[in-house]
Amino acid sequence: MxxxxxxxxxxxxxxxxxxxxxxxxxxxxxxxxxxxxxxxxxxxxxxxNKAARDLAGRDNYVLGYVYDNPNAYYILAMQNGILKECRSNGYELLIHPCDATNPDIIDELVNMVNSARLAGLILSPPLSEMPDVLHAMDEKGIQYVRVLSGDKAPDDKPCVLVDDYQAARQITGHLLDQGHRRIAFIAGEKQHHSTTERQRGFYQALADHGIKADPELVIDGTYSFGTGVQSIQQLLALPEPPTALFACNDEIAAGALFGARMQGVDVPEALAIAGFENSPFSTQTFPPLTTASQPTAQIAQRATSSLIRSLQARKRKAENHTIPADIFVPELIVRESTSR
Amino acid sequence: MxxxxxxxxxxxxxxxxxxxxxxxxxxxxxxxxxxxxxxxxxxxxxxxNKAARDLAGRDNYVLGYVYDNPNAYYILAMQNGILKECRSNGYELLIHPCDATNPDIIDELVNMVNSARLAGLILSPPLSEMPDVLHAMDEKGIQYVRVLSGDKAPDDKPCVLVDDYQAARQITGHLLDQGHRRIAFIAGEKQHHSTTERQRGFYQALADHGIKADPELVIDGTYSFGTGVQSIQQLLALPEPPTALFACNDEIAAGALFGARMQGVDVPEALAIAGFENSPFSTQTFPPLTTASQPTAQIAQRATSSLIRSLQARKRKAENHTIPADIFVPELIVRESTSR
DNA sequence: TTGGCTAATGACAGCGCTGTCATTGAGTGT
DNA sequence: ACACTCAATGACAGCGCTGTCATTAGCCAA
The missing domain is CATH 1.10.260.40 (lambda repressor-like DNA-binding domains)
Incomplete structure (x- = not known):
């Protein structure tokens, strides 16, 4: 017992x-x-014992994780991190997959919180970046913590930041250090802040080295293998093709790698490729991909911890108990796809 | 109130x-x-009131999903199916990732069940196929439902079957129907019954057509992209290379596709490739992969439903309340990677 | 020193239910 | 009519915690 x-x-x-x-x-x-x-x-x-707490107290010790993200690895890693923190604090987790493009998403969330008597919500992108959703939660007095792309908390509500900008700058810097000057960039969905932050980091790194980005080398796409394949074809067809590529995530990078190989272009000899995310994808290609690793589970754990602390603070009516936002900078992982 | x-x-x-x-x-x-x-x-x-019941009674109305499987898509689909059934029956879900190769796995599970006072467990491969684990659960009187590869329930305890054998036979049959006679097979980990069942189906389909399998064309590997890349190189180096390949899952198939392309072999023209699982991988390759689709979420839901019914039966001491096992046969999905 | 105060801690009831055991009452056989 | 079953029901403790309020210890000012 x-x-x-x-x-x-x-x-x-x-x-x-x-x-x-x-x-x-x-x-x-x-x-x-x-x-x-x-x-x-x-x-x-x-x-x-959760049952006893629920019975004796007036709140329920249940948190909700709401997500809409096609990346199963990400979700699972988030979930594991959340679970870990929940367990050590006697909370339980209710998992709720949803469709962020659904116009009734707000009603759906509010209903869920009410009917399951959730203590709070953990929101990851893209939900954590939807002003409508956040606003509705604030209005209903529903507590939440966000996982956000950025280097500065937008307000004093609990959030955990992932500094995509800085990491992208490092990756691009790595490519520049290898001597590359014509570096291409393939973006994912522009609705995701992570995309724009990574792109910002890319431009900044170029600027740091006094290089002006060539618009021809920057392509908009989606976070998919297909985008990688198509974009690289387009890039290689250029009169002056790039010698390096920074793809917004590993899936795009894997597609680009595939596409380059199909056209007989050697990686990394003729084209260096870097991805982002350190997903299992990145080690399953030949050559393995240089990428940036975000400790997703740890991020999730920290986010959950913030939520719980914020919940407890509110419970005992502590005023202005603002929890400082944590910042994680994804770490550069150099593999063969960019070796000289 | x-x-x-x-x-x-x-x-x-x-x-x-x-x-x-x-x-x-x-x-x-x-x-x-x-x-x-x-x-x-x-x-x-x-x-x-669920909290009060949990506190007063001897079981919680909580089910556990224990898994050790690197396939995030599979886990997530299972989880969603389980969650759906749990919700409509007033149960809750506790999710427990674990390492099946850990020698203390049995203690870990027993501890978890006891400390969380779980009503029952949902076991998916490879855990559902480990005799030691099952035996320990039986001994401790822990109820469970298994998701198993096979076409016949091994005993009268609740389980849901996935007929990999039949599906593999269909896939191989499809390749044979396309006129292929030299068909290669790449296996995943042999500990997974799904591997041996799929391989059995492969052999049976060949036998159905009076073809003797060439041992050179059958390669053991792991469920990974790397296995696919390496194996296809080996196969294509053969004096008489195969004209078609059946890979044990989509990841291997994707690797093989990648490897074939790298060697300048066209797919499907010079080599037809089929995978298994219908994972997101299978549509993200060029060309998209022929594969077999298992309705994982539905399988999970059915499994959960069996568990719950079995739990209720035991509670009111109904004897011989055996729940018949459900059988799912993954369905052949033909895509371009095997078109003539 | 004394009273008055606050911070730290404890005693205790009770949340809504289930398990155990006691009690009731109707039916049975002789 | 008698004890004897056994099915149906009830009384009561207690599950593990939190909220409320009481108590204690530690400190300061007068």
């Missing part, structure tokens, strides 16, 4: 109420008492 | 325990008492 609040209290030599205060972060516990309790919790591997 | 068991009892003029008996279908209530209670429930629109 697993540990209960009672056994933790006994172990730590305090009352169950004090343990309750610790697990709810009520903040009115002396540091050394807190340490004792924390230690007891760890020692006994205690996890609050 | 919604009605509680107490208010229903008062309204019906019985004790709360009798109401409890009614809502749990315990069957020891006199018909007219039952009618009275039922009427009270309807009148007050009473819905049992």
């Amino acid at each position: 697993s540990a209960t609040i009672k056994s933790v209290a006994q172990y730590a030599g305090v009352s169950i109420k004090t343990v309750s205060r610790v697990i709810n972060n009520e903040g009115t516990v002396k540091p050394d008492t807190l340490a004792k309790v924390q230690q007891a919790i760890d020692a006994l591997d205690y996890r609050p | 919604s009605a509680t068991i107490k208010s229903v009892a008062q309204y019906a003029g019985v004790s709360i325990k009798t109401v409890s008996r009614v809502i749990n279908n315990e069957g020891t209530v006199k018909p007219d008492t039952l009618a009275k209670v039922q009427q009270a429930i309807d009148a007050l629109d009473y819905r049992p």
